[in-house]
Amino acid sequence: MTSAEDQRKANGPLVLSIDAMGGDRGPAAIVAGLAAFARKHRDVRFIVHGPEAELAALIEKRRELSGACEIRDAAGVVSMQDKPSHVMRNGQNTSMWSAIDSVREGKAAVTVSCGNTGALMLLSMVRLRKLPGVNRPAIAVLWPSRNPQGFNVMLDVGADIRADAEDLLKYAMMGASYARNGLALKRPRIGLLNVGTEEHKGRPELKAAHELIAAHADRGEFDFVGFVEGGDIPGQRCDVIVTDGFTGNIALKTGEGTASLIGALLREAFAYSPLSRLASLLALTSLKRLQARIDPRRKNGGVFLGLNGTVVKSHGSADATGVAAAVELAYDLAQSGFAERLAARLAAATEAMGADASQKEKKDGTDP
Numbered sequence: 001m002t003s004a005e006d007q008r009k010a011n012g013p014l015v016l017s018i019d020a021m022g023g024d025r026g027p028a029a030i031v032a033g034l035a036a037f038a039r040k041h042r043d044v045r046f047i048v049h050g051p052e053a054e055l056a057a058l059i060e061k062r063r064e065l066s067g068a069c070e071i072r073d074a075a076g077v078v079s080m081q082d083k084p085s086h087v088m089r090n091g092q093n094t095s096m097w098s099a100i101d102s103v104r105e106g107k108a109a110v111t112v113s114c115g116n117t118g119a120l121m122l123l124s125m126v127r128l129r130k131l132p133g134v135n136r137p138a139i140a141v142l143w144p145s146r147n148p149q150g151f152n153v154m155l156d157v158g159a160d161i162r163a164d165a166e167d168l169l170k171y172a173m174m175g176a177s178y179a180r181n182g183l184a185l186k187r188p189r190i191g192l193l194n195v196g197t198e199e200h201k202g203r204p205e206l207k208a209a210h211e212l213i214a215a216h217a218d219r220g221e222f223d224f225v226g227f228v229e230g231g232d233i234p235g236q237r238c239d240v241i242v243t244d245g246f247t248g249n250i251a252l253k254t255g256e257g258t259a260s261l262i263g264a265l266l267r268e269a270f271a272y273s274p275l276s277r278l279a280s281l282l283a284l285t286s287l288k289r290l291q292a293r294i295d296p297r298r299k300n301g302g303v304f305l306g307l308n309g310t311v312v313k314s315h316g317s318a319d320a321t322g323v324a325a326a327v328e329l330a331y332d333l334a335q336s337g338f339a340e341r342l343a344a345r346l347a348a349a350t351e352a353m354g355a356d357a358s359q360k361e362k363k364d365g366t367d368p
Contacts, residue, residue, distance in 0.1 A: 015107065016110050017110065018113075022115025024316050025319060029323060033326075036321070044068070046068055050073075074093060078095070078116050080115075087122070091119070096120060109339075110310040110331075112301075113313060114315065120311065121304065124307055128308045131342075139157050149239070153188075154175075155171050155305065157249050160245045165206075172190045175188070175242060176345075178303065193243035197229060300323075306346070310338060312329055
């Protein structure tokens, strides 16, 4: 597979693979998002997947995309209602399958899709394969926080509802790598989400994961702060929050719903009376700053970690602003050589864990 690093060495343009048919708003929103991104990044090229005639008509209307897009004709569409197993058996002619295969073939550095999360994850695992040592890939998102970098990394948020202690250790390793490359943190602080911060609390796999992550902190070049609670997700105590996909997905959807509720309540409060409407005008600059901080569209995109290739999952209902943010995230990861660095980190961690297990077995076999 051709890496982003190889592409840069060859002085060729960075290429991103775009599933144009996966979102709730249709291909028009995807193409509009690409155009918005292309205004800032003229040197990036796109392979856009979907019905050729429909996409060509949309792309021709966008001057920013002139000469930047190659269309791969794919008549099939993966709907949000499709079962992942059905897509795996019958989805060869879909835009999602085609978009993933562009990364698999080395034609593009990152895949971006707004489509069905379960189908996208299953296709990505089968077509790209998991990295050695990874049992369960994870989806990582950036969560607004009070930390200086403005965001925390949280994973898993829905790739797999289960996770044992070794899975959670791998999530910590992958999350630390993402924080280094995505947030420029040299030594990220890792927290393990639990129902309390005391070491005796939580399920057995969480207690085992606590020991494993603590034991590998120095080797993984991160600091482990121990158990954290839900209130620490947007807080300052850690930079990376590790949890299973069931808990993480509920937390993510709750956070998105809360942000939407706060926005609606603020609009309602400022529309209450003429005086409150005047107050909203006086506070307009501050309100816009607040909106930018809590608007999920502006940091849209979950990254699939643990695969032989990078996949960015945009929110299904993303508009042009959200799509542009997801493509921006894909661009940043490709530019940093994230996939190669993550693979190297995981390989080193897997080798170290194997050596530790071998030493333990040897000791258990010789000690009385």
